[in-house]
Amino acid sequence: MKNKIISLLLVAVTLLSGCGLRGDDGAVTGSMPEKGGTDGAKMEKGAEGNDNVYTKPEMKGEITVSAWYDEGYLSTAAKEFMVQYPEVTVTIHQFYDGSAEPSHESYRNWLNTKIMSGKADDIICTTSLPVRKYSDMGVFEDLSGFVSAAGELNDENFYMKALEACRDAEGRMYLVPYACSFETVNFDRRLVAEKMSDGWTVPMDGSRKSMSFRSAMSIARELVDATAKENAFMTMESCDSYMNRLLKDEIRKFIDMDTKKININTKEYIDLLNEVKELSSNRKYFAEDGSIDFYNDEYYFACRIDMDWQSAYYNLLPEGSDSHGVPLADADGNVFMSSGTCFGINSASPHKELAWEFIRFLLSDEMQSSPALYSMPVNRKGCEAYVRRNLQLYNEGNNANVDEKEAQRLLEQWMEQINKCDMFDPVISDYLWEENKNFFQGKQSAEDTAQILQTKVEQYFNE
């Protein structure tokens, strides 16, 4: 009896080994399915030989959307969509309901459970998700076919560089942005004017070309050195945040997401940590935490990081605090937009075409011009409406009269420089933030910090 059982087990193992280990022909090696992006869409060869002629699906059925938080844009769009297509139901599942904020980790766990149980929503908003990891695992559908077949997605209607910023090196596009928020660096108008009165010129031309954080801090330091004003500091960023921004400038030097090479436990990283610590303890350049009375003291921050619209407005406001604002770039000149306002379609969704129709609706002139959209639209008409709307609000609040065409022109100059989507893994960002913070709080040395991060990130990538 025992021999029979052993024989049966041996036969089973041999069969399983034979089935599972075919490698060369690739038939059963667990490789990813073809990512041509045309799995779900009804793509046909066009009459003139175009590869992607899109046929609109029957507008009937239910689609679901998952998001970290819906500020109102998604639910407004869902309502409008259902009015236009009464036989379609759009259900939004948001994780954060606006009360006590849960952690992003718990949001990822919630989403992971849905994905693994096959109950993930058709459309997934990518706020705080490790997008590249999910794309590599096949969670998202390749949308490049859908995008190229959609005739309205062109440079006339959209900021195409921003739209296409989500494309990877192989041309695949797993995400589509509905908004393109980005950061800018701005210099204190008063400090700049003071230094310019000595014949100094700001080292940038009129093209408003982007600038890296390190370059901006270099100018900020010059401004602080030149001023006689008290309470003038380089930046209001904390040393953790300062370190984070310097890292982002040159992150590929330390963490290469493509090759998965990690070079954190190096002299360069350790020197960077010490450099920031030394600088942040220099009271000439950095204010001590809690030392400034923002209500009663006059203070000057030579360089400020701000968001797109607000930065544009205060740059144009004659008595505004900011001047010479440009998009924030990395050391290679890449300007990143946030991946938190992007959508992907679940590769296992049975309603991919319908989901794509809803995304197209989110990108339409009508929805992109909606007051429910609080971020910078990626649609040109939507951007114009956004500028008009916010200008009215800001001009009323500041009793000013900033010109709409000027604001539009400035923003356009900036937005045309967006060429990347920030898809850096938020899990690794959290590790960097946490360990660097431990160093700045004096809980561990720079060497220990570098070593711990090297181990953590290597394990995360290579397990």
Next chain:
Amino acid sequence: MSRRRTVIPVYMLSVSVLGFALFYLFPFLFSLFYALMDSPLNMQFAGLKNFVELLNNQYFMRGLKNTAVFMLVSIPLNMILSLAAALMINRLKRYRNTFSLVFLIPLVIPSATTAFFWENIFSRYGILNRFLDRLGITGFDWFQSRYGLGVIIVIFVWKNVGYNMALFISGLNNISSQYYECAAVEGAGGFWQFRKITMTYLAPTAFLVLIMTIVNSFKVFKEIYIITGQYPPDHLYMLQHYMNNMFLSLNYPRLASAIYILTVVIVLLIACLFRAENLVSENLSL
């Protein structure tokens, strides 16, 4: 009557067996399905590919090695210390219960409190380093250093020696004093009595203690996780870290494969132990 005697226990056990089957056995068998797939999203049959990849994965092998080293050191150490404690307490005529309680207290302290307590001793700015500073010795983060596994062994032994000691005390009390009296009359010394009487009749208890210590040795993952997080230093990276991280990164095929390999190893180990125990019991009954 005999049939009724069998039926009632079967009914009473069936609830427990059903629960075990529903929440442990069936999920375990179903997870084999994941182990044979390439990805839970693609669901393409991959045969034994996951197992082969696992055995070539440096982190899985590191976890396996660290777990094996930890068990090989901590289990015998724990058993020896708990037996020694049991023998000493058994000799006491007064305050026996008090001393037993002292050893049992670490067992009831929650893992988070245990981790917090030991972290305060062995961290870079912990009590031990402050003490060493006073002696002019530069301290370091013990958990990040190569002594990290040693610290974990200390934590494990501290926490579990009381439990094993209680089992050994129970086993010692079951050995009839007549054996010792006869041996003493025959002129046998203390060491001979320990070797030939105590160790022999304590064998079934020792076997139980060994099984329980093996089970408890896997639970040390809790303290390591609380102190060092999801990605600990290399020498503290246990098999459970690998499995936990595979779960969190949705890599269910790898997780299931790791579970099956671990289960096979544990089943073989326990089977060998049971065989050895049977041989010893046969000798005892002779």
